[in-house]
Amino acid sequence: MAKDTVLFERNYIIIKERSSQNETRAAPLDEITGTLTISEHERGKFFRFVPLGLEDVMTDDWALINGGHSVVYDKQDGDSVAVPSSPLLKYRLHFNLNDLRSVRRHHMAHGIAHMVFILKDGTTLPAFYFNHGGSKELLQKLAQSLPLEKSTQDTRLYIVKDDFPQADSSQAISVFDQLNLFDNSNDSVKRSQGNESRRTAVKSFSRVTHFLKDTLLGQNDMIPTTENFDRKLTPDISALIESFNSDFRESNNDGFEVIYKVDFKKLPDITRGQPLTLKDWQMSFDKDGRINDVNKLKERIFRGGLESNSLRRDVWRFLLNYYPWTSTYEERIEIVKQRKAEYLTMKVQWKSINEQQKQRNSLFRDRGSLIDKDVARTDRTHDYFAGENNVHLSILHDILMTYNMYNFDLGYVQGMNDLLSPILVTMEDEVDSFWCFVGLMSRMEHNFHLDQSHIKNQLSNLHTLLQFIDAELAKYLVENNASNMYFFFRWMLICFKREFSFDDVMYLWEVIWTDHICHNFELLICLSILISQKTVIMESKFGFTEILKFFNDLSCNLDLDTCLLSAEKLYIQISTHRDIPTSIAKILGLPTGPNQRLLSTIENATYPRKIYTEQPRGTMNLDSSYFRQESCPSLSPVQHETREALLNDIFTMTPVTEF
C-alpha cells in the first residue's frame, strides 16, 4: 500500500442501497459512506471504494477481482480465509482501470452528481453519490489515464474508446457461427467501424418509404464525425452493403415499414394512474355481487395496480381466474367450497404415498426432493419466509406437491416456487393460494415445458418485435451474436420476479394479468428496458456475454413505473403504425389489415391525459406522476428529492443486494 501513488481521493462518497429485494419501494435506502480512491500501483491503476470503518480490514494485497465485489486476498494462505464478517464487506469495490468500459455521470438536484461505472464484462457497480462534489475531478483523472470519449447519443455517458476489438484484426469474433451474417473474410470490415456501419445502415434503409415522424432521426446524428470516420473503407464494403440489404430484406419480407430507432423522449406523453382503492373496488359490484364493468376495472388496474395487499387478496382471485368475473356472491361461496374439497382430495393423494411406494417411484421422489431444495431457498430474506422452521415454507411445499398431483405431466419445475411465493404472501391461505397458483400457471405453464420451445419462441418474438420497432438495435444484436435474446431468459421464465422488489413484482403482475391493452405486454416491458440501455450497449460494443451480465446486474435497479410507461409508449407506437406487419400483430394480439379500428380504439381510450400533447417534441414530460409518490407517503423530503433527481433515468441507481 505504501508503494501506491494516490491520484485521486475523496471521502464521504455514498452508495445508496435498497437493503433487500423485499423492501418496499417506500422504504428508506441505506446509505453506505466511504472513501473513493484512484491509485497507481506497480500492477496498474486501480479504482477503490472502501466503506467507512473497513479501512483496517484492508491488507496489502487486494484480490484482483471485478465480480462486482471485492475481498481480501491473503497470499500466505492458499485456501479461503475467514475474513472478519461485516455486512459492509460487499461494498468494498475494486477494479483495474483497464477493465473500465464506461462511466455515466448524472447531474442531480442541488448539484449532487452520481456516477455509474460499467466494466468491460458488463459488470455494473452501484452508483456513487458525490454529495460534496468531486465527480468532475474524478472524470478528469480518469480521462488522463484512459481514452474517455463522450457519447454522441448520450451526453452523460463516457466510453473508454482505446481498445475495441475491431482495432485488432486478428481477433476472433463469432461465438455462434450460424448466426453470423457475414463470411469470416468480411469480419475485419464488419468490425472496422461502428459509425460506418451505422452510416451504411442508413443507406440501405433509404428503401424505407416511411419513417414515423416522431422517431425519425435527424440526419446529423447519423453522420459520424470526421475524426471517427477517417478509417479506410476496404473494397469489401460493397459486399457488406449487400449483406445489410439482404439482412434488411429478411426482416422486411412482408414489405412493411420498420421503425429505425425509438426515442422515448419523442413518444407521446402518457402517465400512470392511481392504484385502485378498496372503496373503488367495493363500488364495482351490483347487488348480486357481479362486477359491473369489468373492462373499466381492468383498465384501472392496468394503469395503477392495487392499493394494498388486502385488496389484492380479493382482486387476484378474479385476475387469476379462481373466480369468474361474471360470478355472483353466492356462486363464489359455492366455488370456494368445491375447490377446498378438491384441494384436500389431491393433497391426501400424495400425503398417503408411503415410503415403500416412494422407493419404487423415482419420478415422484425426485420431484419431491427438488421441491424440498427449492422451498428452502425461496425468498428467505422476505419476512414472511424468514427464519428456521417457518410454517409458511411448509405451506409452500404442500402447495407445490399438490400442484404436482394436479398437473403431473408438468410436475414441478424450478421457478414455480418464485411464482407461488407472492401469491402465498398475498392470500395467506393454502387453498386459495393453490387455486390462484393454478390460474397463474395456466398463463405461464408453457414456459416450463420440457422442450422449452415456448420460451425460446418468446425470446424470438422479442427479436421480431425489436426488428420492427428499433431496427438499428436489432441489427446490432445480430452482428454481435446476441440476437437469441437469452439474456432475458430469467425475466421471461418467472415474469420479472427477480428483477424488481417484492412489492413491485406484485404490482407488475396485476398489471400484466389484466391483458388490458394487448397480449404479451411483458415483451414490450423487456424491449422498453433494452431500448433504454441501447446507447450503453452499442457504444460499449457489448456482445452476448456482456449484455447478459449487464442485465443481470440491473436486477432491482429498475424503476417499474418508468418501465411500464415506456412499454406502453412502445405499444402506442406499434399499434398506431399505419401498416402493422402480420407477424407483429400476431404476437401482440392486434387486428391485422388497415389500422382504422385501432386508431379509434386508442382515441377513445380513457387515458388520463391526451396521448399527444401540445408540448414541443423532444422534451420529455418529467412529471412527478411518473412515480407513484402519492402511494409513498412515508418518503422523507430528502427521498423525494432523490426520486425527482432520478427522473432522468429509467432505472434508479441503487445497488443490488446479494442473497
Add this chain to the structure above:
Amino acid sequence: MASRKKILLKIIILGDSGVGKTSLMNQFVNRKFSNQYKATIGADFLTKELQIDDRLVTMQIWDTAGQERFQSLGVAFYRGADCCVLVMDVTSPTSFKSLESWKDEFLIQAGPRDPENFPFVVLGNKIDLENRMISMRKAQSWCQEKNNIPYYETSAKEGINVEKAFETVARNALAREKEIDQQTDFPMPIRIPQQEELPKQDGCAC
C-alpha cells in the same frame, strides 16, 4: 501489466440442482457463503483474476441452472469454455450418478475441439455435512476411469479446498491456453496447440 496479454479462461460449473454450484462460485470469488442463495435461473457469471505462476489470468466462472430441462439453453453459454467443473453433493447419490450425463451433455453442447482431452474437474461438495453417502474412494475411482479427472472434496460453506480446486481448474484450463486481448468483447479463443497437462492425482487435503 498493461502491455502484457491477459488470458481469459471461461469456466462452466455444472451439476444437479442444489449441489452448491452458486455457493462454490461465490466462495471462490467473494469468499463468502450465504444460506439464502436462490435457485439459479438462466445463467450468470463472476470473474476473478488470479496469478498462476507468472501469468495473470482472468477466470470467468459461469453458474447455470441445475434442472435438466434448462440444459437446452446451454449451447448459448458453454461455447468457448476452457474447463468444466462438475459438482456433486457427497450426501446425494443421485447427484453422483448424474455426473456422467452432465459430462456428456457438456461435450455435446459445447462442442470443444479435442473432446477426449477436454479438461474437467470434479468436486464433491458439502463435506461439512455428516450424512455422507459417496465415499472419496468411490468418487476417485469414477474420476480415474474418466481419463484421470482431478477430484476435490470441498465445502463451499466452510471454504474447504475451494481455492485449491479452482487453482487446478485454472491450471488445467491454461493448458488449453486461450490468449486473447485484454480488451476483447468476444471470448473466442485463439487456441495455441499445446500438450495437455496430465491431471494430477489430487486427493483431499483434509
